[in-house]
């Protein structure tokens with residue numbers, strides 16, 4: 001322990017760490033005692049020299065230290081392996097859901113494995129290491145995952161451009177077994193094909209599992225529109241929930257092909273449309289179309305705090321169109337997956353669309369990402385998904 005370099009945090013900046021935040025930015029560092037190499041473990045102390053924890057150091061990243069522990073303790077390979085075992089154990093209730101063989105097994109900071117993501121897709125584990133400090137634990141993490149989960153295949157998908165900011169190379173490699181083609185997963189009894197190599201995120205949006213299922217009871221007999229559908233998670237649940245008619249829209253041709261294949265795999269009819277949802281929604285309004293249920297799940301409009309205003313305009317525009325398509329009694333499920341969009345701002349933006357239209361609505365519920373993506377207390381960045389369910393009253 002005593003051999004570790006010591007990072008002294010600027011007075012005042014220790015508070016967020018004390019409250020559980022795991023990052024120290026470069027401009028929060030007063031001085032560094034010793035000459036830590038990038039990727040090395042360092043002790044972090046406050047301005048009085050009191051211990052704040054131990055983390056990994058990277059001078060090339062804006063996030064200069066990522067804490068692995070908020071205690072003054074030795075960080076060992078055994079500790080990292082134990083974190084992986086705890087992460088897998090926490091997901092048991094998710095994998096115990098009927099007809100479910102997919103979930104996020106490791107969610108970075110919330111599992112106290114900063115910058116590490118692992119998703120389970122049936123017998124395939126997809127692992128991503130996004131921080132230099134964790135790169136050297138790749139083997140430890142991979143072994144612990146194989147021991148806990150006994151997968152057929154472990155894919156190291158280190159192709160996220162975020163790695164470049166950490167000074168890490170981009171590559172993808174199977175550490176165990178072979179990548180199945182096609183790769184099929186099951187989510188609450190729905191069969192889905194995931195595109196492990198060319199897909200978005202690690203292949204599928206696992207954070208929406210519980211929200212997909214939540215849609216079903218609103219759908220019997222309904223005409224449902226799923227905008228920004230990707231591989232059809234909401235649309236499939238609507239169809240399996242006895243919707244009268246389901247339309248799914250995405251701008252990506254690859255996504256639309258996935259929706260069609262997933263509809264076939266589940267023996268349901270979905271009208272899959274390749275279009276820009278902004279245009280599609282406007283056109284539906286122009287034609288006077290009506291839907292009983294509309295789902296909006298766009299990509300992150302707010303990529304940074306600076307783009308919040310234009311993001312609000314985007315959320316409002318699609319909410320306005322969706323509300324115009326919904327008669328009294330109609331249900332809108334609208335989402336924001338951007339951490340930079342605070343929950344209250346998102347909610348008031350959507351509400352303002354209703355007041356512009358002189359429509360009254362009520363909130364059915366405000367949900368979040370599924371429980372395999374838990375949020376770490378003191379680290380608001382780990383709560384990103386807002387899922388707002390509304391009913392039009394008039």
Ligand code: SAH
Pocket residue numbers: 200204205208227228229230231232233234249250251252255275276277278297298299
């Ligand atoms: N609802 C999906 C996840 C959606 S991710 C699920 O539950 O799994 C966002 C999707 O929006 C991506 O598939 C992306 O291709 C699509 N997209 C992005 N911009 C779009 C636009 N302007 N019009 C339509 N689709 C868009």
